[in-house]
Amino acid sequence: xxxxxxxxxxxxxxxxxxxxxxxxxxxxxxxxxxxxxxxxxxxxxxxxxxxxxxxxxxxxxxxxxxxxxxxxxxxxxxxxxxxxxxxxxxxxxxxxxxxxxxxxxxxxxxxxxxxxxxxxxxxxxxxxxxxxxxxxxxxxxxxxxxxxxxxxxxxxxxxxxxxxxxxxxxxxxxxxxxxxxxxxxxxxxxxxxxxxxxxxxxxxxxxxxxxxxxxxxxxxxxxxxxxxxxxxxxxxxxxxxxxxxxxxxxxxxxxxxxxxxxxxxxxxx
Numbered sequence: 572x573x574x575x576x577x578x579x580x581x582x583x584x585x586x587x588x589x590x591x592x593x594x595x596x597x598x599x600x601x602x603x604x605x606x607x608x609x610x611x612x613x614x615x616x617x618x619x620x621x622x623x624x625x626x627x628x629x630x631x632x633x634x635x636x637x638x639x640x641x642x643x644x645x646x647x648x649x650x651x652x653x654x655x656x657x658x659x660x661x662x663x664x665x666x667x668x669x670x671x672x673x674x675x676x677x678x679x680x681x682x683x684x685x686x687x688x689x690x691x692x693x694x695x696x697x698x699x700x701x702x703x704x705x706x707x708x709x710x711x712x713x714x715x716x717x718x719x720x721x722x723x724x725x726x727x728x729x730x731x732x733x734x735x736x737x738x739x740x741x742x743x744x745x746x747x748x749x750x751x752x753x754x755x756x757x758x759x760x761x762x763x764x765x766x767x768x769x770x771x772x773x774x775x776x777x778x779x780x781x782x783x784x785x786x787x788x789x790x791x792x793x794x795x796x797x798x799x800x801x802x803x804x805x806x807x808x809x810x811x812x813x814x815x816x817x818x819x820x821x822x823x824x825x826x827x828x829x830x831x832x833x834x835x836x837x838x839x840x
Contacts, residue, residue, distance in 0.1 A: 574734050575620070576754060576830075577616060577753050577754060578615070578755070578828070578830050579613065579615050579753055579830045580614045580820060580829065581814075581817065581827050582612050582613065582825065582826050583641065583825040583826070584612060584627050584642060584644035585610035585638050585639055585669075586609045586641070587638050591604070591605060594606070595608075595772070595780070596778070597778045597779070597780045606769075607811055608768070608809045608811070609809055610628070610638065610809065611809070612626060613625065613806075613829075614648060614653060615736070615753055616651070616653070617735065621657050621658050621660075622659065622736065623658045623662070623680070624664065624762055625663060625764065626644065626663070626673040626674055627643075627645070627672055627673055628668055629672050632668055636669075641825060643673065643676075644673065645673050645677065647825070647826075650821075650826060651826070656678050659679075660683060660732070661681070661682045661683065662683045662751050663714070664762075665747060665764070666688055666710060666711055666714065666745070667705040667706060668710060669705075671711075674710065674713045674717065675713055681723070681724050682714065682722060682724065683724045684723065684724075684725065684747070685726050685727070685728075685740055685747035685748075686727045686747065687742070687746045687747030688745060688747025688749075691745060692706055692745075692747075702783075705781055726738055736751065736753055739751070739752055739794060741766045743788030743789070744765045744766065746783050746784070748764065748765060750763050750766050750794075750795055751764075755830035757800075758800035759800045760800075760805075761799040761804060761806065762806050763795045764808040766788075766792070766807075766808070767779070768808050768809040768810065769812075770807055772792075772807070776789065803833050806829055817833055817834065818831050818834060
């Protein structure tokens with residue numbers, strides 16, 4: 572039996588235009604120019620199955636963290652014809668504030684996460700300010716409440732989420748970061764999430780500075796490329812180039828189709 576074929580959409584819900592290149596690489600960067608950051612969730616759809624990868628942040632968090640929120644990412648799914656109650660499964664790549672807010676807006680979905688991520692986000696490492704900085708207490712507590720409601724599925728390492736969907740344990744950026752390998756009509760695409768924030772992090776082996784384990788982050792670049800059909804099948808977590816590289820969905824400025832072949836575009840330009 573062949574794997575189902577998923578449509579995969581990157582949905583940009585927020586951005587930060589004031590970010591500098593030096594903020595995006597360990598050791599900084601000799602160039603002092605801007606390097607904006609986009610914030611995405613990803614929607615996967617096959618007959619009878621709707622999967623959301625990450626859940627973004629809300630307006631209160633945008634104000635607190637000084638990010639520009641375009642629209643609630645859960646509300647943006649309506650552009651794809653998806654209501655909150657249509658989402659069957661949510662893959663939480665990790666529990667940082669920009670990936671794990673809005674959990675309360677999804678009334679029926681199961682949430683998939685790595686054991687190590689929950690252990691990390693609720694354990695002794697959170698006693699240290701620099702390690703908990705990118706986490707938001709209420710987001711973590713909201714997920715724990717879903718555990719007690721029987722709506723969280725824990726994974727330990729690589730795991731088959733279903734036909735055509737594979738979770739990849741990465742670590743590195745956080746202790747339990749995971750990516751998702753998905754079967755599309757153009758082949759196997761890997762949603763790297765924060766295994767690599769930008770194309771440039773993995774393409775030049777220059778890691779992003781928020782990191783739990785540097786060796787695992789570097790190994791993660793190898794892992795996501797090995798799992799994808801080509802370098803053009805790896806999608807980083809925050810790079811504005813994604814919106815330029817892939818065709819827009821029905822002319823949208825903020826939703827692109829990752830199951831379609833990339834445009835003739837060079838991200839290095």
